[in-house]
Amino acid sequence: MKKIKSKLISSLLLLLTLVICFLSGLKFLSMQKKETVFPSEELTSKKMLSSYFQSLKNTWGDTEVYIYEGQEKGGNILIQGGAHPNEPAGFITAVLLIENIQVTKGKIIIVPRANNSGFTHSDPQEGSPQRYSFETSVGRRSFRYGSRLTNPIHQWPDPTLYINPAGQKLSGTESRNLNRCYPGRKNGRLTEKVAYGIMELIKEEKIDLAIDLHESAPEYPVINAIVFHENSEELAALALMELQLEGFEFSLEFSPKSLRGLSHREWGDNTQAMAILLESANASHGRLKGKTSAALIVEGKDKNYTKAAKLGLLFVPFAEEGIPLKLRVARHLAAVKSILSSLEELHPEKRVEIKNMPSSNEVRKKGIGPFLNPPN
Amino acid sequence: MQIAYHLIVLYLVGHLIWYIFREKKFWNQVCAVLVLIMFLLRLFLIK
Numbered sequence: 001m002k003k004i005k006s007k008l009i010s011s012l013l014l015l016l017t018l019v020i021c022f023l024s025g026l027k028f029l030s031m032q033k034k035e036t037v038f039p040s041e042e043l044t045s046k047k048m049l050s051s052y053f054q055s056l057k058n059t060w061g062d063t064e065v066y067i068y069e070g071q072e073k074g075g076n077i078l079i080q081g082g083a084h085p086n087e088p089a090g091f092i093t094a095v096l097l098i099e100n101i102q103v104t105k106g107k108i109i110i111v112p113r114a115n116n117s118g119f120t121h122s123d124p125q126e127g128s129p130q131r132y133s134f135e136t137s138v139g140r141r142s143f144r145y146g147s148r149l150t151n152p153i154h155q156w157p158d159p160t161l162y163i164n165p166a167g168q169k170l171s172g173t174e175s176r177n178l179n180r181c182y183p184g185r186k187n188g189r190l191t192e193k194v195a196y197g198i199m200e201l202i203k204e205e206k207i208d209l210a211i212d213l214h215e216s217a218p219e220y221p222v223i224n225a226i227v228f229h230e231n232s233e234e235l236a237a238l239a240l241m242e243l244q245l246e247g248f249e250f251s252l253e254f255s256p257k258s259l260r261g262l263s264h265r266e267w268g269d270n271t272q273a274m275a276i277l278l279e280s281a282n283a284s285h286g287r288l289k290g291k292t293s294a295a296l297i298v299e300g301k302d303k304n305y306t307k308a309a310k311l312g313l314l315f316v317p318f319a320e321e322g323i324p325l326k327l328r329v330a331r332h333l334a335a336v337k338s339i340l341s342s343l344e345e346l347h348p349e350k351r352v353e354i355k356n357m358p359s360s361n362e363v364r365k366k367g368i369g370p371f372l373n374p375p376n
Numbered sequence: 377m378q379i380a381y382h383l384i385v386l387y388l389v390g391h392l393i394w395y396i397f398r399e400k401k402f403w404n405q406v407c408a409v410l411v412l413i414m415f416l417l418r419l420f421l422i423k
Contacts, residue, residue, distance in 0.1 A: 010397045010405060017409050021416045028422045121423050153421050157377065 031130055032120045035143055037064070037095055037112060038373040040356065042102035044069040049111070052204055053197035055186070060154040061194040063116040065201065066098050067109050074106025075343060075350030078202060078210040078273070079336065081111070083178045083263070085118040085146025086285045088132065088297055089328035090213030090278075092143065092368060093336070096329065096358050099373045106352030109205055115178040115194060117154045119146040128284075132294040132325075134369040141372050145297060148285070150176035155190040165192060166260035179212070182266035202271045208350050209235070209343055210273040212263040213332055217286030218305055218314045218323075222279055226335065227253045229268030229275040236276060238342035239335065246360075248334050274343075278335050280328035281316045288313075300324045326367045334360035385419045 039046070047065045050057035063082075081094030094112035101108065113119055122128040122145070133142040152158070158172035165185050174180045176191050184196025202210055209232070216223045228236035236252055243250050255264040255275070267275035283289050284297045288304050296302060301322030309318035316323070337357065344351040358371045392412040399405050417423075 006400060007397065009402065010399075013396055013405050013409050014393065017412050017416065020413050024413070025417060025420065025422045028417070151423065153423050 027130075031122070031144060031146075034113070034116075034119070035141070036375065037066075037098055038375060039066055039098050040100050040102060040373070042068060043098070044103075049194070049197045049201065052200040053186075053193065055193055056197050059190060059193070060117040060120065060151065061115075061190045061197070063111060063113045063194075065109060065111050067107065068101060068103040069107045070103040070105040070353060072105040072353075075208045075347070075352045076107045076206050077109065077340070077352055078205070078207045079108065079110045079213065080114050080198070080211065080263070081213045082113040082119065082146075083115055083212060084148045084214060085113070085115060085144065086123065086128070086148050087213075087215035087282055088143065088145060088284075089215050089280045089282065089325060089332055092325065093213050093329050093332040095143075096333070096363070096368065096371050097336075100356045100358050100371060102355040104353045104355060106350070107205070108352065108354065109201070109207070111198070111201075114198065115146075115150060115191070117150040117190065117194075118148065118178070119144045121147050121151040121153070123147045123149075126292055128292050129294045129297070132297040134298070134367070134372060136369045136372045136374065138374040141369075145284075145294075148177060149173060150178070150191045150194075152176070164261040165195070166266055168260040170261070179214070179263055180261040182261055182263055183270045199267075199270060202267060202273050207271070207273040208347075209339070210263070210267050210271075210275050211336060211339060212267075212275075212277040214277055214279050215282035215285070215328065216279045217288075218281045218283055218316050218318055219286055219288055219308065221315050222253050223251075223281050223315045224249060224331070225251045225253045225279045226339075227255055227264045227277040227279065229255045229264050231268045232274035232276050235274060235339060235342050235346055238345060239338040242338040242342065243334060246334060246338070248331055248360075250331075250335065276339060278332055280331050281318075281323050282328065283318070283323065298325050300328070326363055329368060330360040330364040333358060333363060382419065385415055389415045389419055 045067045050062045056062045081090040131142040133140045162170045162175040181192045181195040185192040226236045264275045264277040283302045305318045
């Protein structure tokens with residue numbers, strides 16, 4: 001009798017295990033589902049990155065490329081978000097542009113999820129929320145909060161020491177960091193192939209200016225910054241002046257020649273494009289943060305960071321009201337606008353004319369929701 | 377490489393299930409269940 005009872009308990013526990021696995025498995029697998037982006041009506045075409053580099057087809061590295069082309073010829077611009085999917089301001093800025101802009105002169109190419117695989121999982125041991133959301137006129141729209149790195153299920157195992165395509169020695173996990181894998185390898189690991197695909201896009205589309213949107217932790221020195229390759233030095237300096245006139249504090253950071261594998265270095269060294277990377281301050285992926293939550297991502301409030309700022313440990317001011325996502329996105333939008341107007345000033349033939357670009361002041365005041373399209 | 381990984385995880389899953397049926401103390405069985413959940417998810421490469 002006792003033996004039967006023990007077997008029954010074991011069987012019930014096993015059944016419970018399977019139920020928990022099934023439910024949690026469904027929840028984990030839901031992270032692989034991409035949320036839809038609803039482009040503005042003026043979208044010229046939508047391609048996949050694999051159309052520039054075939055080898056990415058049917059892999060988790062393949063990602064959407066949105067193209068807006070004006071009637072008149074002008075400059076060709078690449079705006080990339082989501083190279084690090086745990087830096088939401090870059091991704092959301094790209095989404096806001098896709099859902100609003102109209103280009104009348106020149107060409108704007110937007111890649112919102114540069115590291116598509118990174119959006120399908122979360123960083124281990126961080127307790128990150130799966131999603132964050134915004135209130136829009138037709139209800140809430142949610143977006144994935146991903147990982148800095150490619151999903152290890154899509155690229156495994158990591159080497160002990162990673163020597164990237166540009167020859168820089170890095171720790172093994174960095175082989176899954178898209179912004180350490182440029183200029184990519186044609187026959188390399190998945191992340192290197194994505195980097196290679198982006199390089200091919202820049203070459204094939206004859207991109208004049210490429211902007212990579214990022215965020216960094218408030219305790220990291222390269223923050224609220226325009227990082228520039230030497231080929232875009234003048235452009236960055238001019239844009240900085242314009243931004244300061246608008247009341248945005250940015251610093252200028254030169255892309256170190258010995259720091260290899262990053263977009264602002266390799267795009268400039270290996271293609272014709274002027275390369276710029278933008279950073280804003282994101283508490284949700286910093287080391288000093290408290291609980292990681294959707295509220296922290298969107299509202300950017302964190303007591304630990306406020307205390308750290310008082311102790312002088314941060315590189316940005318961090319008051320009790322925090323650094324909300326709407327402000328970080330507004331900073332990116334303002335920087336993109338200033339960079340484009342500076343490009344026009346320096347190279348009038350590369351002028352790009354954009355209509356309906358969300359203004360940084362409006363995003364700052366109204367938030368992100370009002371600029372997101374309802375599903376069509 | 378992936379096959380080797382699957383085989384190792386499958387071996388550990390088998391061991392854990394065997395342990396659950398062999399163990400008499402309820403709380404030890406529950407502890408094994410907690411570990412088994414992780415291994416089963418790993419076995420199906422669900423992250």
